[in-house]
Amino acid sequence: MRNLILASSLFLLLITSCSKPYKNLIKSEYSTNEIQEIPYILPYTEKVIIYKTDIHFYKNDISGLLILKKTAEKVYRIALTTQFGLKIFDFELNHGTLNVKYCMESLNKKIILNTLETDFNLLLIQMNFDSFFVFENKLENQNLWRLKSGKINYDYIENTNSQKIENIRFNKGNSEKISVGLQNNISGFPKEIVLEHHNIKLKMNFKLIQ
Amino acid sequence: MNKILSTLISLLIFSCILYAQDESFKPITDSNKTQVDLSKLTENTKSIQSKFIQEKHLSFLTENIISKGEFYFQSPNKLRWEYSSPFNYIIVFNDKNILIKDENKLSSFDTESNKMFNEINNMMIGSIQGSLFTDNERFNVKYLENSTQYLLELDPKLQEMKSMIKLIKIYIDKSDISVSKIKMIESSDDYTSIKFINRKMNQPIDNEKFNLSK
Numbered sequence: 001m002r003n004l005i006l007a008s009s010l011f012l013l014l015i016t017s018c019s020k021p022y023k024n025l026i027k028s029e030y031s032t033n034e035i036q037e038i039p040y041i042l043p044y045t046e047k048v049i050i051y052k053t054d055i056h057f058y059k060n061d062i063s064g065l066l067i068l069k070k071t072a073e074k075v076y077r078i079a080l081t082t083q084f085g086l087k088i089f090d091f092e093l094n095h096g097t098l099n100v101k102y103c104m105e106s107l108n109k110k111i112i113l114n115t116l117e118t119d120f121n122l123l124l125i126q127m128n129f130d131s132f133f134v135f136e137n138k139l140e141n142q143n144l145w146r147l148k149s150g151k152i153n154y155d156y157i158e159n160t161n162s163q164k165i166e167n168i169r170f171n172k173g174n175s176e177k178i179s180v181g182l183q184n185n186i187s188g189f190p191k192e193i194v195l196e197h198h199n200i201k202l203k204m205n206f207k208l209i210q
Numbered sequence: 211m212n213k214i215l216s217t218l219i220s221l222l223i224f225s226c227i228l229y230a231q232d233e234s235f236k237p238i239t240d241s242n243k244t245q246v247d248l249s250k251l252t253e254n255t256k257s258i259q260s261k262f263i264q265e266k267h268l269s270f271l272t273e274n275i276i277s278k279g280e281f282y283f284q285s286p287n288k289l290r291w292e293y294s295s296p297f298n299y300i301i302v303f304n305d306k307n308i309l310i311k312d313e314n315k316l317s318s319f320d321t322e323s324n325k326m327f328n329e330i331n332n333m334m335i336g337s338i339q340g341s342l343f344t345d346n347e348r349f350n351v352k353y354l355e356n357s358t359q360y361l362l363e364l365d366p367k368l369q370e371m372k373s374m375i376k377l378i379k380i381y382i383d384k385s386d387i388s389v390s391k392i393k394m395i396e397s398s399d400d401y402t403s404i405k406f407i408n409r410k411m412n413q414p415i416d417n418e419k420f421n422l423s424k
Contacts (some may be wrong), residue, residue, distance in 0.1 A: 048271055052297050054312075063312065069270055077270040083277070083299050084291075084330055085266040085402030086374060086394070102398060105373065209296045 025135040025144075032132050035125055038145045038156050040165045041188045043124045046070060051193070051206035053080060058201045064088055066206060077101075078120055091116070096126040115202065119195060122170055122178060127154060164188055175199075235354035235361045244353055244360065250387045252340040257415050258283040258388070260406040262291075267401050281406065283338055288420045289331065302420050303331045309422040316422060329371070337380050338389050349378075358384055373397070386411060 030037060036044065049068040054061065064082045071077055071092075079090040090101040098117035100108065107113075121127040129147040136143055143158040145165075157167040168180035176198055183192040185208070193206040238244045259282050266275040279293040289303040300311040308327050309318045321328040336342030343351050343362055348371065352363040364378040374396065381391040388411055393403040 048273075050275065050296075061317075065275070067268060067271070067275065071270060077268075079268055079270075081266060081402075082330075083293060083297075083301070085264060085277075085404075086330070087396060087398075087400065090268075090398070090400075102396070105370075 025137050027133055027135050029131070029133045032129065035132060035147070037134075038125065038165065039158055039163050039188075040125065040156060042068075042190060043126070044070070045189070048210065049189070049208070050210040052209050053207075054205045056201070056203045062088060065209070074126060076120075076124060076126075089116075091120070093117070093120050093124065093126060096121050096128060115197070115200070118170070119178070119204070122154065122168060122180065123193070123195070125154075125156075129154065165190075234356045235359075236356070238353045238355050238360070241353070244355070247360070247384070247387050248340055248343060248382070251382065251389075254387065254412070255283075255339050256285045256412045258338065258406075258409060258411060259413060259415060260409040263405045263407065265403045265405075267403075269398065269400055282415050282419050283335070284415050284420065285339065287331075287335060289335060290419050300422060302422055303327075303335075304420045311422045318422075333378070334392075337378065337392050342378075342380075355384075359390070360384065 042049070051066040051068070052063075053066040054063045062080075064080050067077075067079045067081070069077045074095045076093040077090070078093060080088040082088060087102055087104075089103040089107060091103075092099040092101060096117075098113060098120065100113065103113070118127075125147070127147070127149070129149040131148045132146070133148075134143050134145050138160075141160045143160055145156040145158065147154040147156075151173050153169075153171045155167075155169040155171065156165050157169070158164065159166045162184065164182075164184040166182055166184070168178075168182070169176055170178035178195065178197050180196075181194045182190040185191040189208060190206075191208040193204075195204045195206075197203070260280070262279055262281045264277040264279075266277075268275070276295075277293055277297075278295040279291065281292070282288075282290040287303065287305055291301045293299040298311075298313055300309075302309040303321070306320050306322065307318060308321055308324065308331070309316070319327075321331055333342065336345065342349065342364060348367055350365040350367060352365070354361040354363065360382040362380040362382065364380065366372045366375055366378075375394050376397045376399075377395045379391075379393040379395070380389055381393075382388065383390045386409075388409055389406060390409070391403060391405045393401055395401045
């Protein structure tokens with residue numbers, strides 16, 4: 001009985017501490033059209049960005065060059081080519097919707113395309129959301145920029161010393177589905193991005209070339 | 211106004227030059243000579259060492275993506291592509307083995323387990339050594355020439371290949387009957403062109419070039 005009470009108390013402590021980790025932090029609400037407040041350059045640059053890319057998907061490895069170009073407001077072209085230049089995929093991300101211009105047959109599956117749509121929306125902050133706020137964690141020198149849509153939280157975690165986003169998290173309820181680690185260069189471009197799914201075996205590494 | 215007019219004229223002249231370059235290739239006149247020349251390509255190409263410049267054209271980019279490196283071929287089926295710019299990457303095809311050195315990471319697998327690499331391997335070796343031109347099962351081949359080069363246009367017959375590549379253009383210098391450029395055009399008209407420069411034909415290549423170690 002004592003063990004049961006102890007276990008229940010520990011469980012309660014665990015879920016209360018997990019569910020509201022930011023409750024003592026200063027929270028400021030923003031309007032949903034103010035997401036440019038997040039200090040993250042990737043969605044806004046007009047430059048052509050090229051990342052050397054490695055994708056590990058279950059037992060498959062794909063490597064090549066990811067080419068990213070903003071072509072209009074909230075419209076991006078995202079293409080992956082092999083080192084030899086052959087295209088693996090060529091997508092348009094238009095207001096958060098992924099349109100396939102070309103995709104290799106083996107990858108042209110709804111479940112894969114939906115996954116990539118979520119990933120690129122996360123990296124380029126193109127997803128739909130209802131509310132937007134920031135938690136200031138002065139103790140840890142962090143700002144947690146949160147975009148909320150129902151039970152889904154998209155968290156962009158800023159190191160307030162460097163004023164750059166260093167982590168991105170996609171959470172559904174209390175479960176973390178995707179995490180992204182970013183190393184930034186001086187001009188603020190992520191020079192290395194590691195995106196990992198926690199419910200499927202999918203990991204992507206991006207290293208900035210241009 | 212003058213500026214606009216001069217820009218328009220320059221554009222017109224430039225597009226005429228481009229058109230003229232493409233048009234300078236005409237269907238071959240002496241098919242026997244061409245057959246003899248092209249058979250030399252297969253018979254005489256024992257090895258190649260060359261630098262290469264690869265250009266990737268994507269319709270949504272204003273500038274092509276340029277990669278550079280070195281290329282080694284040893285007949286019948288050893289190939290090494292060594293990219294040095296804008297990244298370090300080496301891929302070696304040695305019989306049925308594929309070895310990749312990506313920065314310091316070494317990996318290996320066999321061509322049969324990776325269909326795409328197998329296809330690339332066959333296409334590259336076939337283009338360089340000429341076996342692709344006679345592959346009537348997989349390609350319709352159109353023979354063109356100008357005063358200095360043959361241009362072979364390979365139109366894939368198989369649907370699987372067609373979905374990746376619409377046309378392969380192989381440029382062969384008449385002076386030494388060697389491949390100087392390969393252009394792979396995708397169905398969207400995006401293309402990859404690989405130009406081989408400083409080609410050294412049939413000179414010994416250290417066998418170690420076709421092995422990779424850490």
